[in-house]
Amino acid sequence: MAELKLHHIYKRYGNVTAVGDFNIEVADGEFISFLGPSGCGKTTTLRMIAGFEKPTEGVIMIGDQEISNAEKGYFMAPEKRGIGMVFQSYAVWPHMNVIDNVGYPLKIQNVPKEERLKQVMQMLELVHLKEYGERLPSQLSGGQQQRVALARALVAKPSLLLLDEPLSNLDAKLRESMRFEISAIQKELGITVIYVTHDQSEAMTMSDRIVVMSMGKVQQIGRPYDIYTKPANQMVADFIGLVNFIPATAKGDRIFMQGYEGVSFPNPKKLVGEAVLAVRPEQITLSKTGGMVEGVMNHRFYMGDSVDYRVKVKDHIVRVIQKGAEYEKYKDGETVYLDFDNVMSFAKDE
Numbered sequence: 238m239a240e241l242k243l244h245h246i247y248k249r250y251g252n253v254t255a256v257g258d259f260n261i262e263v264a265d266g267e268f269i270s271f272l273g274p275s276g277c278g279k280t281t282t283l284r285m286i287a288g289f290e291k292p293t294e295g296v297i298m299i300g301d302q303e304i305s306n307a308e309k310g311y312f313m314a315p316e317k318r319g320i321g322m323v324f325q326s327y328a329v330w331p332h333m334n335v336i337d338n339v340g341y342p343l344k345i346q347n348v349p350k351e352e353r354l355k356q357v358m359q360m361l362e363l364v365h366l367k368e369y370g371e372r373l374p375s376q377l378s379g380g381q382q383q384r385v386a387l388a389r390a391l392v393a394k395p396s397l398l399l400l401d402e403p404l405s406n407l408d409a410k411l412r413e414s415m416r417f418e419i420s421a422i423q424k425e426l427g428i429t430v431i432y433v434t435h436d437q438s439e440a441m442t443m444s445d446r447i448v449v450m451s452m453g454k455v456q457q458i459g460r461p462y463d464i465y466t467k468p469a470n471q472m473v474a475d476f477i478g479l480v481n482f483i484p485a486t487a488k489g490d491r492i493f494m495q496g497y498e499g500v501s502f503p504n505p506k507k508l509v510g511e512a513v514l515a516v517r518p519e520q521i522t523l524s525k526t527g528g529m530v531e532g533v534m535n536h537r538f539y540m541g542d543s544v545d546y547r548v549k550v551k552d553h554i555v556r557v558i559q560k561g562a563e564y565e566k567y568k569d570g571e572t573v574y575l576d577f578d579n580v581m582s583f584a585k586d587e
């Protein structure tokens with residue numbers, strides 16, 4: 238059972254603030270992803286939880302126990318924290334077979350051989366590698382090696398598991414299937430997981446909540462649905478999913494699309510003056526006969542299950558994605574009309 242709390246965590250390297258004021262309370266059994274572009278501070282935060290980096294400020298707690306308190310100068314050694322970890326470079330030992338690799342954490346805890354083998358085989362069953370116990374890592378695929386690393390992290394029964402881009406070395410298909418396997422294992426064991434990734438679809442499919450980070454700062458913490466449909470700012474809207482930003486002006490209870498003074502949307506945030514409208518490509522409907530704004534078909538990309546259109550609307554290129562559309566329905570250069578649904582709005586600098 239592990240609840241994890243980060244309270245006003247900062248990490249500074251000289252005058253670089255790698256992480257600034259990170260706060261979260263993670264519930265027992267929750268799957269949390271840290272998501273953000275390269276250099277946003279995900280790994281640094283994870284390493285502070287693991288105990289490989291000391292926070293410059295703030296407190297980290299597992300359950301009721303402080304594992305790090307910068308003000309008091311208290312810092313628990315990584316091996317005492319009882320945390321499991323799998324990193325991007327999932328070093329499995331090349332000279333040990335799968336059983337010995339997975340059993341290693343138990344061996345250093347002096348667990349007797351028979352008991353060790355029993356626990357190792359349980360873990361190998363969980364990660365679907367029961368038949369591979371005698372093999373050396375060189376006789377396994379990348380995905381199988383990844384699962385050995387996962388089994389090794391899990392065998393010590395950590396209540397908190399930290400995963401840092403553990404699927405990044407795998408091909409697209411394997412990554413996809415491993416997502417579901419990791420989720421299933423996490424649910425079955427009821428462990429708390431912190432998962433670092435820059436892959437938004439990975440975070441969306443696996444997480445109970447996502448922490449979106451940018452430039453060392455938490456931008457939003459929320460359920461995947463809330464992050465996607467109610468992004469806190471333009472950075473989050475842009476990073477999670479695809480989005481068109483359209484300049485606009487807010488007046489009273491409406492926001493007017495720039496260049497189309499007749500086209501306006503509700504103003505729930507009571508913005509004033511320069512604003513930005515944001516609409517997802519799949520929330521735009523195309524038509525030949527009429528709609529809110531007129532545009533010219535610029536490009537079409539056939540994606541199999543959908544067509545990805547670029548439509549020139551005045552000076553902007555608007556991206557529209559239609560599921561199940563026929564590629565030939567619109568021709569390049571043809572006049573088309575667009576209707577916008579679920580339009581989001583932000584202040585210009587939000």
Ligand SMILES: Nc1ncnc2c1ncn2[C@@H]1O[C@H](COP(=O)(O)OP(=O)(O)OP(=O)(O)O)[C@@H](O)[C@H]1O
Pocket residue numbers: 250253254255273274275276277278279280281282435
């Ligand atoms: N030891 C260090 N000394 C100075 N700056 C550092 C150090 N470690 C990290 N940083 C800086 O802190 C910031 C956050 O780095 P971090 O590795 O946490 O990012 P990240 O989000 O995990 O990125 P990536 O996805 O590329 O791994 C970066 O700007 C990085 O250059």
